[in-house]
Every structure is written in C-alpha cells, then in structure tokens.
Amino acid sequence: MLTMLKDIYSILWVDLCFLKRHWLSTLAISLVSPLLYLVAFGYGLGRGVDVGGVNYLAFVMPGIIALTSMSASFTGASSKLHVDRLFYKSFDECLMSPISLFSIVIGKALIGVVRGLLSSVAILIVGIILSPLLIVSPLLILVLIMSCLVFALFGVFIALVISSHQAMSTFSNLVILPMTFLSGTFFSLSQLPEAVKVVLYLLPLTHSSESLRAVALGQPFPWLSFLALLGFALFFFSACMVALKRASV
Amino acid sequence: MEEFIVTENLTKTYGTVQAVQNLNLKVHSGEIFGFLGPNGAGKTTTIRMMTTLTKPTSGRVWVGGFDVVKEADKVKNVIGVVQQHLSLDRDLTVKENIEFHGRLHHLSASERRKRINELLDYVELTDCADRMVDTLSGGMKKRAAIVSSLMHKPKVLFLDEPTVGLDAQTRRRMWDLLRRLNLDGTTIFLTTHYIEEAEALCQRVGIMHHGKLIALDNPLELRKKLGLVTVETLVNGKETRYQYFADREAAKRYVQNLGSDAKTVIIRDSNLEDFFVEQTGEKVGGN
Ligand SMILES: Nc1ncnc2c1ncn2[C@@H]1O[C@H](COP(=O)(O)OP(=O)(O)OP(=O)(O)O)[C@@H](O)[C@H]1O
Ligand SMILES: [Mg+2]
Numbered sequence: 001m002l003t004m005l006k007d008i009y010s011i012l013w014v015d016l017c018f019l020k021r022h023w024l025s026t027l028a029i030s031l032v033s034p035l036l037y038l039v040a041f042g043y044g045l046g047r048g049v050d051v052g053g054v055n056y057l058a059f060v061m062p063g064i065i066a067l068t069s070m071s072a073s074f075t076g077a078s079s080k081l082h083v084d085r086l087f088y089k090s091f092d093e094c095l096m097s098p099i100s101l102f103s104i105v106i107g108k109a110l111i112g113v114v115r116g117l118l119s120s121v122a123i124l125i126v127g128i129i130l131s132p133l134l135i136v137s138p139l140l141i142l143v144l145i146m147s148c149l150v151f152a153l154f155g156v157f158i159a160l161v162i163s164s165h166q167a168m169s170t171f172s173n174l175v176i177l178p179m180t181f182l183s184g185t186f187f188s189l190s191q192l193p194e195a196v197k198v199v200l201y202l203l204p205l206t207h208s209s210e211s212l213r214a215v216a217l218g219q220p221f222p223w224l225s226f227l228a229l230l231g232f233a234l235f236f237f238s239a240c241m242v243a244l245k246r247a248s249v
Numbered sequence: 250m251e252e253f254i255v256t257e258n259l260t261k262t263y264g265t266v267q268a269v270q271n272l273n274l275k276v277h278s279g280e281i282f283g284f285l286g287p288n289g290a291g292k293t294t295t296i297r298m299m300t301t302l303t304k305p306t307s308g309r310v311w312v313g314g315f316d317v318v319k320e321a322d323k324v325k326n327v328i329g330v331v332q333q334h335l336s337l338d339r340d341l342t343v344k345e346n347i348e349f350h351g352r353l354h355h356l357s358a359s360e361r362r363k364r365i366n367e368l369l370d371y372v373e374l375t376d377c378a379d380r381m382v383d384t385l386s387g388g389m390k391k392r393a394a395i396v397s398s399l400m401h402k403p404k405v406l407f408l409d410e411p412t413v414g415l416d417a418q419t420r421r422r423m424w425d426l427l428r429r430l431n432l433d434g435t436t437i438f439l440t441t442h443y444i445e446e447a448e449a450l451c452q453r454v455g456i457m458h459h460g461k462l463i464a465l466d467n468p469l470e471l472r473k474k475l476g477l478v479t480v481e482t483l484v485n486g487k488e489t490r491y492q493y494f495a496d497r498e499a500a501k502r503y504v505q506n507l508g509s510d511a512k513t514v515i516i517r518d519s520n521l522e523d524f525f526v527e528q529t530g531e532k533v534g535g536n
Contacts, residue, residue: 003355010352017349018340080340089336092302093397097353098325 007099011107012114015080019115030072030119034064038126041186051188054217058133062216063185065123066147066209072119073148074176077112077155082162095247105156105240112152113145120144133217140215146229147208153236154204160243179205184213204232251278253405253436254299258308261294268294270460271308276405276438276453281431283451284440285521287531290457292440293333296407299438300330313404326354329403331394333410333440337382343369344378347397354401361400368396372426388419395426399435406430408439412446424450444522454521458529472519475527479519480504483512491526493519 019026042064046056085091094104124144127134162168183205189197200206207225214221254276261269269291276282284292297303299310301321310317313327337346344365351361369375372392377385382393391411398406411427412420427450431437441447447454448468456464456471464471476493478500484490494500500516507514525531 006355010349013352014338014341014345014349017345018338021340084338088339089332089334090338092330092332092336093350093353095302096300096325096328096330097350098322098355099353 004100004103007103008107008110010099011094011104012110015108015111016114018080019111023118026076026115027118027122030068030075030115031122033071034068034119034123035126037064037067037186038130042130052190054133058131058217059188059213060186061127061131061134062213063209065120065127065144065216066183066205066212067180067185068123069116069120069144069147069208070151070179070205071176073112073116073151074155074158076115077109077152078159078168080111081108081156082159082165082168085159086162086164101241101244105153105237105244108156108159109149109152109237109240112155113148116148116152117145120148135216135218137215139221140212143208143211143215143226143229146226146233147212150204150208150229150232150236153233153240157236157239157243160240160247179203182206183209185209201228204229207232252276253278254282254310254312254438256295256299256308256310259295259298259305259310260307261291261298261303262306267460269298272462274455274462274465276436278436279431279434280452281427281437281439281450283447283454284438284457285442285444285447285454285525286440286457287442289459291460292457293409294460295457296330296409296438296440300328300407301325326401327404329398329401329406329435331391331398331406331408331411333413335390335394337390337394337397339383340381342379342381343374343385343393343396346382346393347400350397351400356400364400368399372396387414388416388423391415391423392426399430403435405436405438408437410440410442412441412443420446444520444525447521456521456525456528458525458531463528464524468521471521471524475519475524477519479515479517479523481515481517482507483514486512491523493523493527 042057042060046060049056051059081091124136128136158168158171162171182200183203184200185205189200189206189210192200207228210222211225211229213219252275254274256272256274259269259272260267272295284295286292294303298305299312299317301317301324304318312324315323317324338349341349347365347368348361351364356364369378372395374389374392374396377389377393382390385393408427412423415423424446427437427439439450451468453465453467454471455462476495478494478497480492480494480500480503482490482492492503494503497516504514504516
C-alpha cells in the first residue's frame with residue numbers, strides 16, 4: 001500500500017517538476033477561453049436575462065467553472081502524456097519500470113487533477129468576486145475535484161490510444177469543444193425536448209455543470225449526477241487500464 | 250559459460266511485415282554482444298521484446314533467467330535500457346531525469362543522491378547536472394540516458410544505436426565508457442550499423458537481415474569464414490569486384506596473375522561489411 005502511494009507520487013513528481021517551471025503560463029493559457037465565455041455570455045448576451053429566478057451571470061458562473069475543470073484537467077493530463085508517449089518515448093521509461101499499471105494511471109491522472117484544480121479555483125475566485133450569489137462549500141470543492149478526476153482520466157485514456165498529434169487536436173475539436181457548449185453550461189436543460197436531454201445526459205460535463213450549479217446556487221443536490229460522475233471516473237479508469245495493457249503490442 | 254539472454258523462435262509480425270522471424274540467440278553473461286543489421290532489419294523490435302515493451306507474436310525470450318512475458322516484473326529489475334530515440338524527458342534537467350529514474354526503481358532518497366553523484370562523475374557529466382536536457386549536445390544526451398538507465402544497477406544494459414550522430418572522438422569516448430561498464434560486470438547488448446563499432450567493441454556479433462539472424466559468432470571467426478584479406482579490383486573501369494583470401498600471400502599471388510583489364514587493385518583486411526555484403530548482396534548501411 002505504502003509502495004503504491006510512493007509509486008503514484010513518483011509518477012506525479014516528474015510532472016510536478018514540469019508544472020513548477022511552467023505554472024504561470026499553463027494557468028494563463030487555460031484561463032483565456034473561460035474568461036472570454038464569461039465576458040461574451042455572462043455580460044454580453046446574458047445581461048438582464050433571468051434563468052429560473054437567478055440572474056444569468058450567477059447561472060452561468062458554475063457552468064464556466066465546470067467547463068474550466070473539464071478543459072484544464074483534460075489538457076493537463078493528456079498534452080504532455082501523448083507527446084511523451086508518441087514522440088519522446090519517455091513514457092516507455094514508466095512502462096519498463098517495476099511500477100504497476102494502476103499506479104501509472106492514477107499518477108498520470110493526478111497531474112490532470114492538479115492542473116484542473118489550479119485553473120478552476122482561479123475561475124472560482126473570479127466568480128466569487130463577480131457574483132455574490134455564489135455559495136462556496138466543501139461539497140462544491142468535492143464536486144469540483146470529482147469533475148477534474150473524470151476529465152483527467154478521460155485525458156489519460158485519449159493520450160494512451162491516440163496515434164498522432166493531429167488526432168489529438170481533431171479529438172479536442174470534435175468532442176471537447178461541442179461538449180463545452182452543449183452540456184447545460186450556458187443554458188438550462190429543462191427547456192429542452194426529452195430526446196435531446198437524454199443525449200446530453202450521456203455527456204459527463206452535463207453532470208459536472210448540473211451538480212456544480214446546484215451546490216453553488218443552494219439548490220437541492222442532484223446526487224444522481226454525482227453518481228454519474230463517479231461512474232464516468234470508473235469507466236475511464238478501466239478504459240485506461242485496458243489501453244495500457246494493450247500498449248505493449 | 251552462463252547464458253544471460255536466451256531467445257527461442259522469437260517472432261514478431263506487424264500485419265504483413267515480419268519484423269523478427271524465428272530468432273534463436275544466446276547472449277553470455279559478461280560479454281559485449283553486438284546486434285548488427287541495416288535499417289529495418291528488426292534490431293529495435295528485438296530489443297523491445299527483450300525489454301518487455303513489445304509482446305512477441307510467438308516464441309519466447311528469457312532475460313536473467315526470467316521469462317520476459319510471464320515474469321516481466323522480475324526482468325524489469327535486471328535490465329537497463331537506452332533507447333534508439335532517447336527516452337529522456339526533455340523538459341527536465343539532467344538531474345531530475347536521473348532522479349525520476351531512481352524513484353521509478355524504488356531507490357531511497359539517500360541512495361538516489363549517492364548514485365546520482367557517483368554516476369554523473371563516472372560519465373563526466375557533473376557540470377551539466379542542472380542543465381535542461383534539451384540544451385545538451387547529442388553526446389551528452391546519450392551519456393545522460395546511460396546514467397539514468399544505470400541508476401538501479403542493472404545486470405544487463407541494452408543500447409539501441411548508442412553512437413549514431415556522434416562525432417568520431419565522442420564515439421570513442423562512448424566506447425571507452427561501455428568497455429569500462431563491461432569490465433565492472435555489466436553485460437552489454439548493443440545494436441549498431443557501424444561495422445567498425447561492432448569489430449572494436451563486441452566479443453560476439455549477431456547479424457540481422459530482413460528479420461532473420463544470418464550469422465552469429467565473434468567478428469574474427471566470421472571474417473575467417475570469408476577470408477581475412479580482401480582484394481578489390483576495378484574491372485573495365487566500371488564494376489568493382491571483391492575477392493577474398495585466407496592471407497596476404499594468397500591475395501598477392503592472385504593479383505600478380507590478373508589480366509590487363511583489371512585496374513586499381515586494393516589489398517586490405519576484410520571486415521564484417523564484406524561478410525554482410527557477401528551473405529546478402531546488400532550493404533549494412535544501405536546502398
Ligand atoms: N510498431 C510498428 N508497427 C508496424 N511496423 C513496425 C513497428 N515497429 C517496427 N515495424 C517494422 O518492423 C521492421 C523492423 O523494424 P525495426 O525498427 O526493428 O528495425 P531496426 O533494425 O531497428 O532498424 P533501424 O536501423 O532503422 O533502427 C520494419 O520493417 C518496421 O517498419
Ligand atoms: Mg532501430
């Protein structure tokens with residue numbers, strides 16, 4: 001058990017070394033689009049609009065925090081890993097070491113969680129300043145960590161199966177970007193037809209933004225969404241393990 | 250003599266490409282073994298199978314007495330690997346890379362500190378410890394990769410083309426380093442397509458061609474099979490003809506009896522390149 005924790009930390013350690021050197025630029029880059037969304041939707045489009053009794057800025061803020069946690073954790077876990085695996089081959093060093101595949105997956109996901117939290121907490125702070133309605137509670141932090149974990153594991157999985165740099169950006173454009181807009185981040189799902197809703201509830205980000213919004217606005221907590229996040233985390237984790245086992249072909 | 254690496258009908262196919270076919274090979278404990286062959290011969294694939302990175306399509310391989318597929322964890326403790334494409338993390342310093350390797354192999358903090366200093370000193374890289382890997386020269390990068398692969402005191406060191414892209418002087422220093430390591434008890438398995446490297450360093454060489462092992466012996470024995478002396482003659486001003494003789498006397502007799510259409514006669518020692526060309530009709534470094 002202790003060895004396992006040490007192993008996980010060893011895997012995380014090397015990425016933390018990198019992050020220590022580049023944290024400011026990493027953070028700055030990850031905040032560009034959330035801040036643009038905030039200005040364009042929160043202030044531009046949504047001025048004077050009410051959603052379910054709250055002003056639009058208060059409504060959209062948790063959605064923006066959720067999408068920040070998604071993009072920062074996903075990129076945080078996948079960007080260096082896929083380059084290390086495909087181009088530098090330094091990921092082979094991990095595979096040739098006596099460290100278990102389990103520890104490798106968790107270690108590689110944790111750097112995504114760390115980077116995801118760094119960015120989403122920064123946006124959360126912006127949110128607290130701009131929108132007094134936002135409630136910060138331990139549950140909010142828990143949901144945020146959960147959301148980061150889901151997308152970090154997702155990022156690890158994609159980085160383990162992708163076969164080129166091109167494919168990585170194609171994937172981001174085809175999956176991550178649409179998810180950003182569709183997952184109830186900018187609008188309420190309650191107005192949508194049932195069929196559309198069903199599809200959108202298959203996206204992990206929908207559950208992140210629904211749960212975050214409920215805690216942040218003091219509404220009843222959607223435990224089902226939280227469970228769904230847990231399910232997604234387990235699913236992506238298993239997918240990572242399968243991908244790693246098949247990596248040595 | 251104890252066998253450190255044994256392969257039994259080791260085979261790897263990628264789709265229709267037979268990267269390695271029925272390889273049967275034994276590498277002795279304590280030797281420097283050279284794996285020679287042109288691009289695409291299957292050298293890297295073989296190393297990857299020996300080092301747990303690639304699963305064989307069929308056949309088996311043992312390293313240090315352990316089955317590489319079934320006892321991968323045990324194999325990982327006895328091998329050190331310097332890959333063809335240096336697998337260092339370029340965004341870290343030399344020291345951080347080595348430290349990481351020590352962590353991966355469960356060395357304690359004090360052991361790591363001690364080994365890092367020792368090894369950097371051993372390969373004369375102490376001054377570069379805190380430089381980013383990206384800013385090092387090719388030779389320094391290779392040495393850094395070697396240090397990192399030695400952190401956990403492996404019994405066998407695999408090096409995939411360790412001297413490609415190095416200048417002549419740096420290459421010789423690399424050879425010295427490898428000899429020193431070998432004298433200190435490490436078995437060395439290296440691939441190369443430099444003939445002179447195999448001849449200078451290796452006690453035995455295996456020659457690969459299109460995934461097949463076409464020869465396995467010490468360099469001198471292989472040359473003896475062909476003849477130790479080579480005569481090159483330019484025939485009709487166009488084509489070079491190669492003839493092989495057991496010794497200089499025999500070569501000279503042959504040259505004296507040559508007709509007038511043969512010009513530019515060269516008599517020299519034969520080498521592994523000659524052996525390879527005669528066996529395959531191709532050059533090791535490609536045509
Ligand atoms: N992952 C892979 N997928 C498909 N084919 C592969 C893969 N790896 C190697 N091959 C093929 O296997 C053959 C042997 O390749 P290998 O890299 O082992 O050669 P090599 O002797 O190391 O060559 P070089 O001197 O160029 O490094 C080549 O034809 C190569 O295209
Ligand atoms: Mg190769």
